Amino acid sequence: xxxxxxxxxxxxxxxxxxxxxxxxxxxxxxxxxxxxxxxxxxxxxxxxxxxxxxxxxxxxxxxxxxxxxxxxxxxxxxxxxxxxxxxxxxxxxxxxxxxxxxxxxxxxxxxxxxxxxxxxxxxxxxxxxxxxxxxxxxxxxxxxxxxxxxxxxxxxxxxxxxxxxxxxxxxxxxxxxxxxxxxxxxxxxxxxxxxxxxxxxxxxxxxxxxxxxxxxxxxxxxxxxxxxxxxxxxxxxxxxxxxxxxxxxxxxxxxxxxxxxxxxxxxxxxxxxxxxxxxxxxxxxxxxxxxxxxxxxxxxxxxxxxxxxxxxxxxxxxxxxxxxxxxxxxxxxxxxxxxxxxxxxxxxxxxxxxxxxxxxxxxxxxxxxxxxxxxxxxxxxxxxxxxxxxxxxxxxxxxxxxxxxxxxxxxxxxxxxxxxxxxxxxxxxxxxxxxxxxxxxxxxxxxxxxxxxxxxxxxxxxxxxxxxxxxxxxxxxxxxxxxxxxxxxxxxxxxxxxxxxxxxxxxxxxxxxxxxxxxxxxxxxxxxxxxxxxxxxxxxxxxxxxxxxxxxxxxxxxxxxxxxxxxxxxxxxxxxxxx
Numbered sequence: 001x002x003x004x005x006x007x008x009x010x011x012x013x014x015x016x017x018x019x020x021x022x023x024x025x026x027x028x029x030x031x032x033x034x035x036x037x038x039x040x041x042x043x044x045x046x047x048x049x050x051x052x053x054x055x056x057x058x059x060x061x062x063x064x065x066x067x068x069x070x071x072x073x074x075x076x077x078x079x080x081x082x083x084x085x086x087x088x089x090x091x092x093x094x095x096x097x098x099x100x101x102x103x104x105x106x107x108x109x110x111x112x113x114x115x116x117x118x119x120x121x122x123x124x125x126x127x128x129x130x131x132x133x134x135x136x137x138x139x140x141x142x143x144x145x146x147x148x149x150x151x152x153x154x155x156x157x158x159x160x161x162x163x164x165x166x167x168x169x170x171x172x173x174x175x176x177x178x179x180x181x182x183x184x185x186x187x188x189x190x191x192x193x194x195x196x197x198x199x200x201x202x203x204x205x206x207x208x209x210x211x212x213x214x215x216x217x218x219x220x221x222x223x224x225x226x227x228x229x230x231x232x233x234x235x236x237x238x239x240x241x242x243x244x245x246x247x248x249x250x251x252x253x254x255x256x257x258x259x260x261x262x263x264x265x266x267x268x269x270x271x272x273x274x275x276x277x278x279x280x281x282x283x284x285x286x287x288x289x290x291x292x293x294x295x296x297x298x299x300x301x302x303x304x305x306x307x308x309x310x311x312x313x314x315x316x317x318x319x320x321x322x323x324x325x326x327x328x329x330x331x332x333x334x335x336x337x338x339x340x341x342x343x344x345x346x347x348x349x350x351x352x353x354x355x356x357x358x359x360x361x362x363x364x365x366x367x368x369x370x371x372x373x374x375x376x377x378x379x380x381x382x383x384x385x386x387x388x389x390x391x392x393x394x395x396x397x398x399x400x401x402x403x404x405x406x407x408x409x410x411x412x413x414x415x416x417x418x419x420x421x422x423x424x425x426x427x428x429x430x431x432x433x434x435x436x437x438x439x440x441x442x443x444x445x446x447x448x449x450x451x452x453x454x455x456x457x458x459x460x461x462x463x464x465x466x467x468x469x470x471x472x473x474x475x476x477x478x479x480x481x482x483x484x485x486x487x488x489x490x491x492x493x494x495x496x497x498x499x500x501x502x503x504x505x506x507x508x509x510x511x512x513x514x515x516x517x518x519x520x521x522x523x524x525x526x527x528x529x530x531x532x533x534x535x536x537x538x539x540x541x542x543x544x545x546x547x548x549x550x551x552x553x554x555x556x557x558x559x560x561x562x563x564x565x566x567x568x569x570x571x572x573x574x575x576x577x578x579x
Contacts, residue, residue: 013204020097024090029216088123095127100167100194101201101235103127108231110438118416133165136172139189146272154270156182168194168238173280176270184280185267188241195239195274202232230431237343241276244343248278251342254314261306261337262329281338283327290450293332300447300454306337307443308463311436312357315348319435321443346435352378354471356436360464363414364457368398375418379427390425397421415440533571540564 021029095106109116110124136158140151147154156175163171169190175182209224237243251263262281270277283289290296303326310317318325318339330336348356355378362370372394376385401414415437419429447454505511517523541564547557 013200017098017204017208020094023097024094026090026094029212086119086123088117088120091120092123092126095124099197099201101198101205103167104198104235104238105205105228105231108234109227121416133162133170134191136160136162138192139170139172142189142192143187143275146275147270153177155185155187158187167191168198169241174277176267176277183267184282185270186264186278186280187270188244188276188278190239190241190274198235198239202228202235205231234344240273241271241343242273244276244341245271247342247345250316251318251339251345254310254316258306258309259336260302260334261339263339263342281327281329281340283329283336283338286323286326286328286446286450289328289335294328294335295332296450297454299328299335300451301459302335303337304443304447304456304459305463307439308460311346311348311439312353312463312467315350315353317346317348317436317439318342319344319346319439321439321446323446323449326446344435346432346439348432348436352430352432356433357464357467357471359418360460361468364461364464366398368395371398371418375422376427378433379422379429381426382428383426385426390421393421393425394418530571530575533567537564537568537571540567 021027092106095102106124106127110121110127116124143151151158154177156177158174159172161172163173163186165171169188172187172189174185174187176185205228206225209228212224245266245268248263248266252265255261255263264281265279267277267279284292286299289299303321307317307321320341321339325339325341327338327340328335329338355374359371359374359378362368362374369391372387372391375394376387376390397414397417401417419434419437422429444456447456502511540560544557544559544561544564547553547560549557
């Protein structure tokens with residue numbers, strides 16, 4: 001029964017997806033997807049006829065029904081829209097019409113300059129998931145279920161008017177009960193049922209990605225399945241508020257000695273998977289702070305410094321520092337940044353931090369060879385990389401950007417083109433580095449809005465050069481040398497025992513050496529085909545010759561002989577073609 005209900009819901013959602021695609025002028029894609037439909041409809045008596053789309057094969061992922069299940073008015077509207085607006089804008093409109101899961105997917109794709117063209121990237125950055133707020137009466141059961149009791153047992157009072165509302169959750173102001181009196185807090189509550197909606201859409205997205213790669217081979221350059229896998233990981237973390245609570249604690253520890261940035265404290269006794277209770281920070285939005293007397297240039301410089309410090313020193317950074325996630329506290333002379341919405345955080349290992357620093361320093365120094373080498377170290381080669389051609393492309397990029405006055409260089413465009421160039425030459429860029437690119441692009445956009453004359457690369461130069469000095473400081477070099485000596489010492493200590501085990505295996509006859517030839521399976525398969533063909537040809541030739549000699553079935557013997565010679569000739573031609 002549940003399978004039938006789920007199937008009906010999923011098929012209805014598929015119909016909606018297809019209708020929205022056609023509505024915005026993507027009828028060709030729908031036609032190519034429908035071309036994967038089996039020639040005959042499935043037997044309604046078969047058990048798999050009620051299998052939900054989340055468990056069927058990709059080639060069956062087409063809403064059942066008549067071929068004209070899309071209304072004619074939608075077809076006409078789609079053609080009109082296709083002629084009026086750009087493809088990039090139509091993609092954004094599709095995401096908006098399909099709801100929260102697809103809006104979040106679009107927001108994630110806006111962080112992938114390695115696979116998404118620039119014009120589509122700019123449109124996807126406009127996606128907003130602001131929605132009408134949910135009535136508080138519908139949120140109350142969610143809060144009480146998560147906290148295990150009535151709201152009145154935990155909170156002194158809850159303001160039913162939301163401070164903010166988004167597709168996944170909304171925020172309300174409240175006062176938490178404590179021994180010393182009530183504490184002003186902000187409660188982030190997940191909308192009821194949103195998790196089930198997102199998980200259902202994830203199943204469909206996985207299957208749609210597989211179907212798109214199969215039906216539209218040219219889409220494979222964008223790796224639809226890889227993008228959906230990344231989105232799956234990102235949205236799963238965002239649906240669990242406990243992840244954001246852990247991130248907030250980590251940020252607070254890493255920035256405990258930096259008075260210019262604060263993070264809201266998490267009250268774990270009033271938090272869970274679907275409810276997050278945070279310290280209420282009554283600051284101003286960035287533009288309101290400037291209107292209240294805060295200086296735009298100071299805010300821009302300090303915001304850039306905060307993000308670079310998180311990325312390059314802590315290796316744990318806010319991946320989405322847009323103006324809506326930043327509040328300004330303090331005074332105009334000593335501003336303090338409060339960073340909110342900590343669900344999307346990036347992590348950089350010390351090794352990747354060093355490679356990223358090499359890339360940034362090479363860009364600041366206008367060293368195109370250094371930029372190419374640093375990006376090669378960051379990426380993971382998926383095929384043999386022609387370094388001469390790669391360096392040549394980076395040299396052209398250097399002429400385009402690094403030859404300009406520093407104030408005219410757009411850091412976001414530089415990073416985007418570097419990543420796309422690396423991808424074209426077979427370098428797969430790690431997702432962690434892509435989040436670095438997103439954070440730097442976002443903070444550059446904020447800085448340029450409040451301080452248009454800001455030279456981002458020049459402002460970042462002291463930070464990068466200071467980090468470079470720290471890397472080669474006597475303390476760090478001494479630590480690296482000591483760590484190397486320690487590893488060498490451990491290896492020398494373990495070597496006698498390991499050598500003894502090898503000698504024991506040799507004495508007992510247990511030691512064997514295997515050499516694996518990756519071409520061996522192909523060679524054996526080819527040899528087997530040749531042997532089989534030889535046996536078949538020999539059988540036909542021998543049988544035909546014998547029948548011709550007996551003079552009884554000469555016509556049959558001649559037929560067998562000719563057939564055997566034809567098989568031999570065909571095999572020889574096929575073998576020559578393979579060679």
